[in-house]
Amino acid sequence: MSKELAVFGLEGKVAVVTGAGAGIGEACARLFAKAGAAVVLGDINVEACERIAAELNGQGLQAKAVRLDVTSEEDWAALKQTLVAWKNRWDVLLNNAGIYIGGMLENNTSAQVSKINQINIESVFLGTRAAVECMKPGACFANGGSIINLSSIAGLIGVPGHSIYGATKGAVRSLTKHSAVEFAKFGYGVRVNSLHPGLIETAMGDQALQDFVDIGVVANVDEAAALLKSAMIPMGRLGNVQDIANAALFLASDASSYVTGIELTVDGGFCAA
Numbered sequence: 577m578s579k580e581l582a583v584f585g586l587e588g589k590v591a592v593v594t595g596a597g598a599g600i601g602e603a604c605a606r607l608f609a610k611a612g613a614a615v616v617l618g619d620i621n622v623e624a625c626e627r628i629a630a631e632l633n634g635q636g637l638q639a640k641a642v643r644l645d646v647t648s649e650e651d652w653a654a655l656k657q658t659l660v661a662w663k664n665r666w667d668v669l670l671n672n673a674g675i676y677i678g679g680m681l682e683n684n685t686s687a688q689v690s691k692i693n694q695i696n697i698e699s700v701f702l703g704t705r706a707a708v709e710c711m712k713p714g715a716c717f718a719n720g721g722s723i724i725n726l727s728s729i730a731g732l733i734g735v736p737g738h739s740i741y742g743a744t745k746g747a748v749r750s751l752t753k754h755s756a757v758e759f760a761k762f763g764y765g766v767r768v769n770s771l772h773p774g775l776i777e778t779a780m781g782d783q784a785l786q787d788f789v790d791i792g793v794v795a796n797v798d799e800a801a802a803l804l805k806s807a808m809i810p811m812g813r814l815g816n817v818q819d820i821a822n823a824a825l826f827l828a829s830d831a832s833s834y835v836t837g838i839e840l841t842v843d844g845g846f847c848a849a
């Protein structure tokens with residue numbers, strides 16, 4: 577492969593993907609491994625990660641499964657030890673793990689807000705801190721890196737039933753920009769960008785469609801999908817996990833070496849319309 581095209585790959589890099597046991601995280605972990613990275617798949621569902629890692633290793637790729645509850649400082653510390661022992665390197669962090677809690681704002685509870693803040697925002701802070709502590713000059717690996725945070729179009733625009741979820745994704749967008757500028761100004765060699773998917777066909781995507789039914793926007797999930805495709809998504813289809821993995825690979829690779837602090841929407845034109 578020519579040098580110009582090789583920058584789109586991840587040969588020689590070590591990538592950590594959170595929430596890698598299903599959906600978008602699984603697709604990103606698989607693509608990163610195919611692109612040449614040694615990939616650590618972290619999730620609370622460690623059995624799923626072990627199954628995917630065994631499959632990737634069976635294909636001659638490099639993968640390792642770990643239990644990583646993204647809200648646990650102890651799990652992030654253990655991850656660092658795993659990286660030291662495995663490849664003694666860390667180049668890419670995909671902060672992907674997250675949950676969706678929908679409903680009309682007046683029906684949401686403080687307990688729901690605390691829970692979603694912890695899993696969708698605090699986790700991104702913990703992961704970013706763990707990564708930068710390893711990647712910056714003078715740190716244990718000190719090879720710089722790329723951090724990619726999964727936000728959502730709900731972090732950019734208003735959507736019925738998405739208030740508390742969208743608020744966490746807006747915070748992820750903001751954390752991305754602040755950390756990107758801070759790390760660039762201080763010469764850390766660590767880029768930080770956010771990805772903003774539209775509705776993607778995963779378990780969480782199904783949950784979001786069901787929520788449009790539950791709050792009374794449409795009668796059933798088929799109607800919800802049809803409404804999105806016909807009236808809201810210019811490209812006329814829902815997104816799939818590969819759409820997001822492809823964009824994540826660009827941000828992870830050296831092809832985006834002059835890109836930091838951006839919000840990359842991958843939404844079939846939803847936010848442009």
Ligand SMILES: NC(=O)c1ccc[n+]([C@@H]2O[C@H](COP(=O)([O-])OP(=O)(O)OC[C@H]3O[C@@H](n4cnc5c(N)ncnc54)[C@H](O)[C@@H]3O)[C@@H](O)[C@H]2O)c1
Binds near residue numbers: 601619
């Ligand atoms: N699917 C969509 O339509 C969509 C749209 C925009 C943004 N996103 C974002 O993309 C990311 C992935 O979404 P998805 O659709 O693949 O979700 P998903 O529900 O299909 O998968 C999420 C994964 O995260 C894991 N997870 C949950 N809590 C965790 C924790 N505390 N620690 C570690 N792992 C945990 C789950 O076990 C699961 O494997 C999320 O941040 C989500 O908010 C999704």
